[in-house]
Amino acid sequence: MKGNRRRHFFINKPLQLRYMLSVTVPLLLICCVAIFGFYIGIWGSVLGAFTNEAMRDDLLTASRMVEYEQARYQTAHEGFSLLSLFKETEKLGQRQREVFHEILNETNRAIAWKLLLLLVLTAWGTIYVSHKIAGPLYRFSKTFSDVERGNYRTRIFLRKGDEGHPVAKEFNAAIESADRLLSDLKTAAQNPDQAQALATIKAKLDPIKTSADV
Amino acid sequence: MFRSFFIFFILVTFLTPCQAEAYHPTPEEIELITKIEKDTLQYFIRLSDKNTGLTRDSSRSGSPSSIAATGFALAAFAIGGSRGWIPHDYAYNRVLATLKVLKEDAQHQNGFFYHFLDARSAKRVWSSEASSIDTALLLAGSLLAGQYYPGTEVETIAKELYERVDWKWMMNGSKFICMGWTPESKFLPYYWDSYNELMLLEALAVGAPQNPAPPETWHAWLRPEGNYNGHRVIYASSGSLFTYQYSHAFIDFRGLKDDGNDFFDNSREATLANRDFSLSFAGKYRGYSENSWGLSASVGPGGYKAYGSLPGGATHDGTIAPYAAISSIVFTPELSIAALKFFYNNYAENIYGNFGFKGAFNLDKSWWADEYLGIDQGITLLMLENFLNDGIVWKKFMSLDAIQKWITLTGLAGKSDENASESPSLEVATPTASPLPQ
Numbered sequence A: 001m002k003g004n005r006r007r008h009f010f011i012n013k014p015l016q017l018r019y020m021l022s023v024t025v026p027l028l029l030i031c032c033v034a035i036f037g038f039y040i041g042i043w044g045s046v047l048g049a050f051t052n053e054a055m056r057d058d059l060l061t062a063s064r065m066v067e068y069e070q071a072r073y074q075t076a077h078e079g080f081s082l083l084s085l086f087k088e089t090e091k092l093g094q095r096q097r098e099v100f101h102e103i104l105n106e107t108n109r110a111i112a113w114k115l116l117l118l119l120v121l122t123a124w125g126t127i128y129v130s131h132k133i134a135g136p137l138y139r140f141s142k143t144f145s146d147v148e149r150g151n152y153r154t155r156i157f158l159r160k161g162d163e164g165h166p167v168a169k170e171f172n173a174a175i176e177s178a179d180r181l182l183s184d185l186k187t188a189a190q191n192p193d194q195a196q197a198l199a200t201i202k203a204k205l206d207p208i209k210t211s212a213d214v
Numbered sequence B: 001m002f003r004s005f006f007i008f009f010i011l012v013t014f015l016t017p018c019q020a021e022a023y024h025p026t027p028e029e030i031e032l033i034t035k036i037e038k039d040t041l042q043y044f045i046r047l048s049d050k051n052t053g054l055t056r057d058s059s060r061s062g063s064p065s066s067i068a069a070t071g072f073a074l075a076a077f078a079i080g081g082s083r084g085w086i087p088h089d090y091a092y093n094r095v096l097a098t099l100k101v102l103k104e105d106a107q108h109q110n111g112f113f114y115h116f117l118d119a120r121s122a123k124r125v126w127s128s129e130a131s132s133i134d135t136a137l138l139l140a141g142s143l144l145a146g147q148y149y150p151g152t153e154v155e156t157i158a159k160e161l162y163e164r165v166d167w168k169w170m171m172n173g174s175k176f177i178c179m180g181w182t183p184e185s186k187f188l189p190y191y192w193d194s195y196n197e198l199m200l201l202e203a204l205a206v207g208a209p210q211n212p213a214p215p216e217t218w219h220a221w222l223r224p225e226g227n228y229n230g231h232r233v234i235y236a237s238s239g240s241l242f243t244y245q246y247s248h249a250f251i252d253f254r255g256l257k258d259d260g261n262d263f264f265d266n267s268r269e270a271t272l273a274n275r276d277f278s279l280s281f282a283g284k285y286r287g288y289s290e291n292s293w294g295l296s297a298s299v300g301p302g303g304y305k306a307y308g309s310l311p312g313g314a315t316h317d318g319t320i321a322p323y324a325a326i327s328s329i330v331f332t333p334e335l336s337i338a339a340l341k342f343f344y345n346n347y348a349e350n351i352y353g354n355f356g357f358k359g360a361f362n363l364d365k366s367w368w369a370d371e372y373l374g375i376d377q378g379i380t381l382l383m384l385e386n387f388l389n390d391g392i393v394w395k396k397f398m399s400l401d402a403i404q405k406w407i408t409l410t411g412l413a414g415k416s417d418e419n420a421s422e423s424p425s426l427e428v429a430t431p432t433a434s435p436l437p438q
Helices: A013-051 A053-073 A087-091 A094-146 A165-189 A196-204 B001-016 B027-046 B069-083 B089-104 B130-149 B151-164 B168-169 B198-206 B216-221 B246-251 B263-280 B322-326 B333-351 B374-388 B394-399 B400-410 B416-421
Strands: B180-182 B223-230 B229-236
Touching: A013 A094, A053 A165, A094 B151, A165 A196, B001 B416, B027 B069, B027 B374, B069 B089, B069 B130, B069 B374, B069 B394, B089 B130, B130 B151, B130 B198, B130 B246, B130 B374, B130 B394, B198 B216, B198 B246, B198 B400, B216 B400, B216 B416, B223 B263, B229 B263, B229 B400, B246 B374, B263 B333, B322 B333, B322 B374, B374 B394, B394 B400
Parallel strands: none
Antiparallel strands: B223 B229
16 A cells, blocks of 8 residues: 555656646635635625714614613524624624615625626636546547557547647557558458568567567 | 510510611712713703704614613603702703604604604604603603693693603503504504503503503503512512602602502612622622612623613613613612712712713723713603602692593502692602601
8 A cells, every 4th residue: 555655745746836827716716706705795894884874873872772672572592693603793782783684784785696696607707627537538548448458540539729739649659650660460460471471570579678688 | 473574575576577777878879870861961062952852862872762761861850950050041941842843843653752763853763663661751751840830831732742642552452551563564463461660651641531451451560579688579570779759759659559569669679679689699890889870771891781680670780770770769879879879989989970970880890981961861860850859840740630540540649649649749649658858
């Protein structure tokens, strides 16, 4: 087991770096947009409300009115709110918390469709990026199967922009070499002169290293 | 024989209920209490509209006027004028101007004023309800002012305001008085059906010259009994200290017996229970100590809440409202004065300003109120005046025909008749303990 452990993070550094960049950068961008949206959306609303002095007074008075009512009529306690995650809300009045809760909900609604769009874009981006890797891997796999079945005329054809072009090129060169060798062997085998055919085959196979040479 | 007599003497000495002696404040204490009362008066002078006389609910910017605060303001101006702290004519004219606005301009429904009015136009704001309890506080202040200026236009208008109230209408066909009415929702689904600050409202409703509430409504409300740390209390659901004080700012309950219940003693027991309750949490909240107590409805770090103790709701978070302990001064003079001195000597920098003590503080959250509330200042001023000035507010209010009618119709009479007809000797009324300076 120990021998199979990967010792290097970067097996194919350019490939992995490109992949990381193509995944990480969009994710970072998405996070930044989301955080920026939340930040601007929520605190923009809050600051907007409180920057206006008259509105702030009204908000505080409205809070107080409800608090008076609740103190006098002993109305039901509020349920769980996302605002309770913020320690700062401990110092807010109940009505103030309600107002902030409404602002939070409004902001959430406003950015919900943007998040949905981001989600779709992210999904598409991920598929697009992964397709450039998964597609070649599929073609590699199919070609290996063809070779296993004895089809040495098969070649790997990748789309422009796919990952793995160098590997495919090398593999195609290798399979082409094997194809050529096998073709030569096949041609030699068809020579009526058995001795010459055997010599030719032997000459072709001599440089080839196989398990039988051990 | 001698031994038996000695044992009997010891038993009598230690087992007979103690006759608590009146607390006599020192000249320094009287000076401080007077200063606080005078400073508290400034709230009503500065925060009542110069034209309408309507008083702001809070010193906070943007606060509307409150009719309850305005009621306290009317009383405060009359008291301030009588004490010579403000010129007599100035006080009289401000009271008269306010009453005229209340009579002619202030929005009301069947005599019940809306809880919050615009201080300039006297029109309803914030969709507030035509409030029964707040109207009662306003009328109490008006009628008290009338007593300070007998035979004047002030007394006349105060009575007119009182007479136009339709108390039966506010009962909405029930045996209780409804808490309020709005044009949008009509009668609120809440009634004054259990003990709290309702007694002043009930007294004015039953004793009213026009459209009074039937005397049965006085007996109808629930008197739930509870016990905390040996203090038996007919308690309010919130357990807030103010509920045991508001009615007592105007009405002298000493000697009035309600089926054996003495509501003055009840408020004293409630005050002691409230203090004991907060003391039991002294280890948890830094703001609670033997001289720092008073759990009552007030502003707090989380907004305005009905803070209170057992028996009752017992909502508390370490927030202390100075007005609560101070306004119990007629019930627990020694303890209240000790608290008052403690607050002033230790926290004046944070909690004391031009208008007296601010709303509340919470040491655990390093929170200090930056506002004064009109009703907090009002109850403080009236209770301090009763304490300092030989129960003058009680004497004037108890001599109202309406109050005498309420006492008679509800069978509370007893000694109170004597109190009202003569100068209500506080010592006679409470042989066990007069909280006031004699």
